[in-house]
Amino acid sequence: MICLGCSCLCDDIECEIGEEIKVGNACLRGFRRIDSINENRLTPRVERKEENIDDTIKSAAKLLEEAKNPIIFGPENSTLETEKEAIELAKKAGAIIDNMSSFGYSGYLVEKIFRKEVNTCTLDETRDDCDVSIYWGCDPMSSHPRMMSRYSYYPRGKNRQRGWEQDRDAISIDVRRSLTAEICDKFIKVPPGRDFELMKAFKDVLSGKIPKFGDKKSIMKIGNLIKKAEFGVLFTGLGLNYSINHIDDFIDLVKDTGFRLQPIIEGIGLNKLLFDETGHVNKINYKDKSYGIENNFVEALKGDIDTALIIGSDVASNIPLKLAKRLREINCIYVGPHSNLTSHISKVNIPTAVCGIESAGKAYRMDLKEEDLEKIVDSNFLPDQEILKRIGDAL
């Protein structure tokens, strides 16, 4: 089966769900996702009162209908079908639609990639050819535990037969010694907000100048490694958020190095669907078809949003407390398989099946490889795409 625990979408998972749950090859995060199908499931509720699912759908539709400024957020790990329904719903409700990619620069970088302004590659190409990988402001060992073992560092690839020991170098650049930094051959610790200086230092090395930042010898050494790379891949994450104010210079650096860019991101399916329709990957307001920073979930919450529909994303745990409180004040609808902080502060809770286990569909891996998700077990829960469709029909 395919694991939907993160956007690696590992396709080698062995899974037996009987009296006991047995899972082979999935990392702990993936195993827990499967193991949790009998735990902590969301109950259909309106204003904390248990209701049947039809009534929760009606309540959600009513809230969206009455809303002046609604927003739809998520999903993180779901199917393309669900993502399509989320967009349809945003159109019908005249809502903003956004997802995690607008926190930080991931969405921006993904848009550049979709526009073909920056090179990228697939994870399979990374496995077969990558000789130097850089992890800048990201910690895949924590967020995407099998990415380095399956693709970027440890496996033997078609043209990297000697694997990580001799054929590959891995460089971590981060504000702290992350788990990824722990296993990379090289680690550069950069104080918050100073990535730009390191970037300039690399540019200097690339153009044959002496870098003016940090320990010159080490920077030269890593700079030259980057320069000599035959097939370099640069992974980025949310860490770029608080440290690079010069994102376009960053893109220039990527171009200068000839590296391929791979933002580590969840929910890229929604980004792609939105891009194909509007030319942008997130922050779209379907009320007036506008695009802009004011449509970012956090900015919108600070503004005059009155209703939020959140799909399978515990966003309340990822935003400052003040904003989470604001989320509690407005009309919030949570659609997802499990209860969490976001469902807890929502006025309407609509439970769904766990996709890829209790419901089928298609999904994109972070590099846009399409995978078919199977349904492994029967359950009484409706797939999230169906819930969204029914809310839309009731509008």
Added chain:
Amino acid sequence: MPVDLCTNVAKDSDLSPMGIYRLLPQTNCKICGETSCMSFAFKLLKKEITLDKCTPLYEEEDYEEDRRALEEMLRPLMEAEMTETGLVIHEDLCFGCGNCVVACPVNVAEDPKGCAIGNGPTSDKVILKVENGKVKAANVESCRRFGEHRILCNACITPCPAKAIEFPGG
């Protein structure tokens, strides 16, 4: 300039014969039944003897601090599962990333279409495999650290970000 550049090297764990020996009384009094403190340390690591056999550690006040440090140091060993060849997996630390599975040279040699290219094992002959999110060991007799032509293989230790694999016997 506060830029810190580190080249990572595998770190020796304190949970080694020498690490233990340093905290023992080092008097070679033989009360434990061993010929020396060093051989006591070796047996401790192999779980063939328990710390309480060194009674001086418990009786003399001077050793109290060392004893506590030893107890702390040995705790994971007592809790961990040790295979008959000395490979220790700390299941509480492992999060199933599979780095060791893909890096182990025996896994690679036995399973060119699975582990070698980053996938889960497709052969029964591999040593390391992830089950229910934690790595499990099998076929330990084929581990490169054992047998006649043993070598000091580190290929499963170095890539583990969680330091979940150890060979405390050295």
